[in-house]
Amino acid sequence: MPVRGIRGAxxxxxxxxxxxxxxxxxxxxxxxxxxxxxxxxxxAAIFTLSPDLNADFPAYAAxxxxxxxxxxxxxRELDVPGAMEKVIRVLLLVNTRRTxxxxxxxYLGDTPRLRPDLAKKGPKGDR
Numbered sequence: 001m002p003v004r005g006i007r008g009a010x011x012x013x014x015x016x017x018x019x020x021x022x023x024x025x026x027x028x029x030x031x032x033x034x035x036x037x038x039x040x041x042x043x044a045a046i047f048t049l050s051p052d053l054n055a056d057f058p059a060y061a062a063x064x065x066x067x068x069x070x071x072x073x074x075x076r077e078l079d080v081p082g083a084m085e086k087v088i089r090v091l092l093l094v095n096t097r098r099t100x101x102x103x104x105x106x107y108l109g110d111t112p113r114l115r116p117d118l119a120k121k122g123p124k125g126d127r
Contacts, residue, residue: 024061
């Protein structure tokens with residue numbers, strides 16, 4: 001079965017544990033729902049946080065959702081001047097028969113402007 005990457009991002013209001021965990025859960029649930037993915041289908045998940053976020057690990061939200069057998073990793077995004085602040089990103093590597101063109105990447109809140117090509121409405125869109 002092929003492995004496909006599914007991207008997603010969400011911005012948060014404040015650097016708090018509660019906000020990071022709740023928005024991370026919202027993002028993960030949106031990705032899974034839009035792509036009909038089960039945790040057993042996930043090969044790995046890589047999370048990144050913008051440099052202004054450090055109150056908790058978004059991977060912990062995945063563990064709270066029951067992702068006990070999924071390898072998870074968190075990292076920090078590059079500190080690029082002018083980049084969007086307070087953003088959590090995820091790259092899920094998923095075992096799926098879906099073609100790449102059928103993957104629905106999820107950009108929530110104000111993040112569609114990060115990747116308008118992936119966040120647009122339609123077959124590849126997130127809405």
